[in-house]
Amino acid sequence: MNLDLPSAVTSEVYNDVRLFNNTLSDLVKTSTDRRTQHVVNSLYNSNTRKTRVKFSNVRCSHNHLLRCIKTHSEEAQVEIRNSSFVGQRLPNDSGGAIFFNSAAHAFVVIFNSTFSRNIAKGSGALFAHSKNGSLSLNITNVNFTECASEWNVAGCAILVVVNIAKLTFREIRMHNCFGLYGKCDVIMLMLFNGEVIIKDSSLKNNTQSITGALTATNTGGLVNVTISGCKFLHNFVQSNVVKCFSLYPTAGTLTMVKSVISGQEKCGNTSDAIFASSEFHINLTNIVITSHHYALFINGSMPAAYSEVYPLNVSIYNCTFLKNFRDMVVNSSDPSHVE
Numbered sequence: 491m492n493l494d495l496p497s498a499v500t501s502e503v504y505n506d507v508r509l510f511n512n513t514l515s516d517l518v519k520t521s522t523d524r525r526t527q528h529v530v531n532s533l534y535n536s537n538t539r540k541t542r543v544k545f546s547n548v549r550c551s552h553n554h555l556l557r558c559i560k561t562h563s564e565e566a567q568v569e570i571r572n573s574s575f576v577g578q579r580l581p582n583d584s585g586g587a588i589f590f591n592s593a594a595h596a597f598v599v600i601f602n603s604t605f606s607r608n609i610a611k612g613s614g615a616l617f618a619h620s621k622n623g624s625l626s627l628n629i630t631n632v633n634f635t636e637c638a639s640e641w642n643v644a645g646c647a648i649l650v651v652v653n654i655a656k657l658t659f660r661e662i663r664m665h666n667c668f669g670l671y672g673k674c675d676v677i678m679l680m681l682f683n684g685e686v687i688i689k690d691s692s693l694k695n696n697t698q699s700i701t702g703a704l705t706a707t708n709t710g711g712l713v714n715v716t717i718s719g720c721k722f723l724h725n726f727v728q729s730n731v732v733k734c735f736s737l738y739p740t741a742g743t744l745t746m747v748k749s750v751i752s753g754q755e756k757c758g759n760t761s762d763a764i765f766a767s768s769e770f771h772i773n774l775t776n777i778v779i780t781s782h783h784y785a786l787f788i789n790g791s792m793p794a795a796y797s798e799v800y801p802l803n804v805s806i807y808n809c810t811f812l813k814n815f816r817d818m819v820v821n822s823s824d825p826s827h828v829e
Contacts, residue, residue, distance in 0.1 A: 493536045500536070502543040509533050509548070514555040531583060532560035541566045548573040550587065555580065557610070560589040566596045574604040575615070581640055584649060585617030586610030594623045604633045605647065609670060612641045613649035613678075624654035634664040634676075642672030646700060648679075655684035662691045669699035673728060677704045683711035690719040698726035705733045708767075713742040722751040722763075730765035731782070741769035746777050753781035762787045763814075768822060771803040780812040788820045801827035 541563045550558035557580050575587035586608035605615040614637035637647035646667040667676045676696050693703040703725050706715050722731050734744045744766050751763040763782040768790040779785040802822045811817035
């Protein structure tokens with residue numbers, strides 16, 4: 491289904507849909523100059539002004555060169571429930587199973603669903619993008635298994651690039667994800683402003699071709715990241731399990747509560763459990779970190795001139811550090827401004 495209605499407002503409901511073993515037809519191509527490119531690479535493709543769409547009990551499996559769902563609109567409300575997305579392969583684009591793009595506002599809910607063995611150029615399962623707009627993304631009780639990126643520096647399973655965002659992940663399980671040819675982060679978030687909440691989730695057994703389990707980058711404003719009741723277990727990461735990086739001096743906060751980050755004891759782990767730019771205010775409470783090179787590594791990303799205005803601020807309460815090469819390494823451009 492291809493809805494190419496850029497001035498339309500749609501209200502759509504899809505229940506009990508099966509999409510199995512489809513392949514991209516040569517008929518949906520267009521030639522520009524000497525190049526041939528695909529017009530549509532999604533089984534459901536929507537280009538509208540406003541979209542309100544609900545998917546329930548959708549089974550999308552093993553479709554060749556076709557993702558399952560793509561929406562592009564000024565404003566979108568998308569709901570996906572009780573669905574599964576298995577075995578898609580999209581080597582030339584991002585979002586192997588689902589792609590969202592909104593110019594203004596998007597509200598996306600994914601509930602009680604499964605993503606398994608989806609592979610794409612970037613973000614095997616889900617890609618969400620809004621260059622100048624806002625995104626509210628709520629993912630609850632969803633499994634991501636063996637999802638992969640073919641592209642270096644991307645999200646193995648999830649990639650979000652948004653101007654303003656509120657991202658809430660509850661009871662998600664991200665297991666055995668990997669980079670097919672290069673390195674990727676299992677979840678990669680790039681936000682100008684926003685809030686990220688991850689609760690009661692597990693990221694484990696992701697392979698040695700991943701750079702990290704979770705990377706959140708502040709690209710210019712305030713980004714607050716809260717992780718609560720989560721388990722990061724036996725991830726073969728090359729760099730940092732959890733990384734909060736800032737490209738701006740007023741970074742935001744990183745708060746972790748009642749969570750565990752455990753590495754591979756027998757493999758001589760050289761990765762760091764938590765890396766944070768010193769511009770973030772960092773709060774750790776009831777955290778257990780074991781078997782990493784550095785348990786907590788804090789380093790400034792801004793010039794030293796900003797340190798007087800934005801002092802390094804770290805709070806650690808009732809935490810446990812075991813079998814790490816270094817429990818804590820903190821670099822400050824100005825040690826007189828440390829709290």
